[in-house]
Amino acid sequence: MDWFPIVFVTFKVLVLGTGMFFAIKWHYDQGQKEKExxxxxxxxxxxxxxxxxxxxxxxxxxxxxxxxxxxxxxxxxx
Structure with missing residues (x-):
C-alpha cells in the first residue's frame, strides 16, 4: 500500500502535465491563426x-x- 501514492501522484503529474502542454499549444496555435x-x-x-x-x-x-x-x-x- 505504500507504493500506491507514489505511482498515483507520478501518473497524475505526467497526465496533467501532458494535457496542459497540449492545451496551451492548441490555444497558442489558434491565436496565431486568428491574428487577422x-x-x-x-x-x-x-x-x-x-x-x-x-x-x-x-x-x-x-x-x-x-x-x-x-x-x-x-x-x-x-
Missing part, C-alpha cells in the same frame, strides 16, 4: 463593454437612491 482580427474591432468591442458597464453602474446608483428615498432615508450631504 484588426485591433480596431477589438478596441470597439472593449469600448462597448466599458460603456455598458458604466451605464449599468449609473443606473444601479440611481435606482438605489430612488429606493432609499422611498424608504425615507436621508441621503443629503452635510
Amino acid at each position: 482580427i484588426e485591433k480596431r474591432v477589438v478596441l470597439r468591442a472593449g469600448g462597448k463593454v466599458a460603456a455598458v458597464f458604466v451605464l449599468s453602474l449609473l443606473s444601479l446608483v440611481f435606482v438605489t437612491f430612488v429606493f432609499a428615498r422611498m424608504l425615507g432615508l436621508d441621503l443629503t450631504f452635510p
Whole structure:
C-alpha cells in the first residue's frame, strides 16, 4: 500500500502535465491563426463593454437612491 501514492501522484503529474502542454499549444496555435482580427474591432468591442458597464453602474446608483428615498432615508450631504 505504500507504493500506491507514489505511482498515483507520478501518473497524475505526467497526465496533467501532458494535457496542459497540449492545451496551451492548441490555444497558442489558434491565436496565431486568428491574428487577422484588426485591433480596431477589438478596441470597439472593449469600448462597448466599458460603456455598458458604466451605464449599468449609473443606473444601479440611481435606482438605489430612488429606493432609499422611498424608504425615507436621508441621503443629503452635510
